[in-house]
Amino acid sequence: MASIYHNVTGSTGLDVELIAAGANIGQIGSIAITNTSTSVEASAGLKLYRDSDGSTFQMIAKVAIPVGVTLLIDDQALLRFDNSRRGFGLFAFVASDTVCDILINTT
Numbered sequence: 001m002a003s004i005y006h007n008v009t010g011s012t013g014l015d016v017e018l019i020a021a022g023a024n025i026g027q028i029g030s031i032a033i034t035n036t037s038t039s040v041e042a043s044a045g046l047k048l049y050r051d052s053d054g055s056t057f058q059m060i061a062k063v064a065i066p067v068g069v070t071l072l073i074d075d076q077a078l079l080r081f082d083n084s085r086r087g088f089g090l091f092a093f094v095a096s097d098t099v100c101d102i103l104i105n106t107t
Helices: none
Strands: 002-009 016-019 028-035 042-050 056-065 070-073 088-094 099-106
Touching: 002 016, 002 088, 016 099, 028 042, 028 056, 042 099, 056 070, 088 099
Parallel strands: none
Antiparallel strands: 002 099, 016 088, 028 070, 028 099, 042 056, 042 088
C-alpha cells in the first residue's frame, strides 16, 4: 500500500490538485483529512475533475472539521474512480485561515 501526503493551506483560495488525471495510482483505500489548525474549524471539500471534458463532480463539499479532528473517508463506492490516462484527477479545497493534512492510502 502506498501513501500520498499533502499539506493544504486555505489561504490560497484555490483547488489543490491531490492526484493528477492519468497518474494511474490504483485503487484508493481511504482518504484522511486532518484539521491541523490550532483554533479554527476547517471547511474542506473534495472533487473530481474529468480530464476529457473539464467536468467537475463534488465528492464532499464544505464539511466542517473541528480543530484536531480527522475526517476519514473509506467508502469504496465513493472512492472508486478511473485515474487512468483519460480519467479523473482529485482536488481538495480548504477554506481560508485553516490548514489541513490530507493522507491518501492506495492499494
